[in-house]
Amino acid sequence: MKTQMNIKILDWITYLFIALFIYTAASKLMTLSAFEKVLSKVPLIGSLSHSIAWAVPVLELVISALLIIPFTKKLGLYAALGLVLVFTAYLGYIFLSMSAEDLPCSCGGVVSLLSWQQHIWFNLGFVGLGVTGLILYKKQKKLRA
Amino acid sequence: MRTLCYSLAVAATALGMSAFTSIPDKTVGEAKRVGAITANFIIQPEEDEFRQFPIGTPDGQNCRGTSEMHCYYSVKPVGKDSIPDLPSYTDEQIELYLANEWIEPGSTSVDESLYPDED
Numbered sequence: 001m002k003t004q005m006n007i008k009i010l011d012w013i014t015y016l017f018i019a020l021f022i023y024t025a026a027s028k029l030m031t032l033s034a035f036e037k038v039l040s041k042v043p044l045i046g047s048l049s050h051s052i053a054w055a056v057p058v059l060e061l062v063i064s065a066l067l068i069i070p071f072t073k074k075l076g077l078y079a080a081l082g083l084v085l086v087f088t089a090y091l092g093y094i095f096l097s098m099s100a101e102d103l104p105c106s107c108g109g110v111v112s113l114l115s116w117q118q119h120i121w122f123n124l125g126f127v128g129l130g131v132t133g134l135i136l137y138k139k140q141k142k143l144r145a
Numbered sequence: 146m147r148t149l150c151y152s153l154a155v156a157a158t159a160l161g162m163s164a165f166t167s168i169p170d171k172t173v174g175e176a177k178r179v180g181a182i183t184a185n186f187i188i189q190p191e192e193d194e195f196r197q198f199p200i201g202t203p204d205g206q207n208c209r210g211t212s213e214m215h216c217y218y219s220v221k222p223v224g225k226d227s228i229p230d231l232p233s234y235t236d237e238q239i240e241l242y243l244a245n246e247w248i249e250p251g252s253t254s255v256d257e258s259l260y261p262d263e264d
Contacts, residue, residue, distance in 0.1 A: 011148055011151070014148075014152065015151065015152065015155045018152055018155050018156050018159065019155050019156075019158070019159040020159075022155075022156045022159035022160055022163070023159040023160075023162055023163045024163075025163075026159070026160050026163035026164065027163045027166070030163070030164070031226075033223070034223060034226055034227070037223060037245075037246075064156060067152065068149065068152040068153060068156060069149075070148065070149060
């Protein structure tokens with residue numbers, strides 16, 4: 001009974017990551033020039049804005065594909081957690097080092113409506129989901145072994 | 146197999162939602178986004194107070210304040226997506242928009258030399 005519940009929770013965590021990454025990737029690709037413009041204003045990565053503007057949505061789509069394909073789900077969960085951690089570190093850096101009001105967020109779709117603080121909490125929520133997903137995945141594998 | 150189908154359904158829904166929320170709204174002849182500036186120019190009718198200039202092209206007659214800033218600024222296409230639709234703007238906001246390259250000084254707009262000296 002508990003195992004079935006764990007499988008369902010893991011599935012829902014996977015769906016949430018797929019929805020998040022597909023949604024934000026498509027949104028970034030549809031407003032690529034604005035996204036690149038915002039990135040160009042960010043210290044450290046400004047000079048790589050063109051490459052990063054393409055790399056981020058492509059990476060999100062690749063991770064979504066890894067999560068969708070059952071054989072690569074574990075790799076997808078690790079990659080998703082890693083990417084969300086990188087995003088959270090980036091947000092933390094922006095929040096601590098710059099006047100966040102000076103930098104418009106080009107995070108993709110309705111996610112950009114969040115304030116910087118809300119955005120950090122949003123990302124931390126997904127970090128928690130990623131960790132939970134990996135724990136549940138490992139438990140599931142142990143039971144099957 | 147069922148999980149795979151659900152995952153693809155979630156992906157398709159997310160893609161559809163993204164298209165729905167990310168493409169700017171369009172009206173006839175002019176791209177607009179709700180909550181963003183619609184005017185092509187921002188003018189400075191009072192000292193250090195800037196307003197949208199909705200119709201036509203501004204000139205020196207539209208400036209009454211003394212300032213070190215320009216009489217009017219053209220809103221670039223990227224600015225139309227980024228500058229909020231406000232009744233007025235401060236000089237700090239104008240400087241920020243200039244730094245972000247969302248606006249540029251009007252071609253016939255000059256700085257403080259245009260303004261009459263009120264001393």
